[in-house]
Amino acid sequence: MSEDTFEKFKFSGNANEWFGIWIVNLLLSIMTIGIYSAWAKVRRRKYFANHTYVADRNFDYHATGKQILIGRLIIIGVYILFNIVLIAAPTIGVQRQ
Numbered sequence: 001m002s003e004d005t006f007e008k009f010k011f012s013g014n015a016n017e018w019f020g021i022w023i024v025n026l027l028l029s030i031m032t033i034g035i036y037s038a039w040a041k042v043r044r045r046k047y048f049a050n051h052t053y054v055a056d057r058n059f060d061y062h063a064t065g066k067q068i069l070i071g072r073l074i075i076i077g078v079y080i081l082f083n084i085v086l087i088a089a090p091t092i093g094v095q096r097q
Contacts, residue, residue: 009054010053013047041068
């Protein structure tokens with residue numbers, strides 16, 4: 001019979017490091033009109049994952065900024081295509097009553 005054990009989470013980050021990441025992400029996102037925000041998301045999540053420990057092992061985050069940007073561009077493309085279809089054939093859209 002196994003004994004249930006609970007492991008505590010430990011966070012090793014600090015406010016100075018986080019503020020540096022946050023301010024650089026903010027400034028680069030503003031300068032690139034939001035394009036850098038995909039890479040900013042990766043930096044933020046990697047920071048928190050790499051500084052969070054359980055059972056003396058930290059987590060990791062594997063996505064890349066390019067993958068997130070491509071995903072966002074696909075969603076924007078689908079949204080634009082959907083709106084073009086609604087303009088061309090409005091009867092396809094959802095009926096409101």
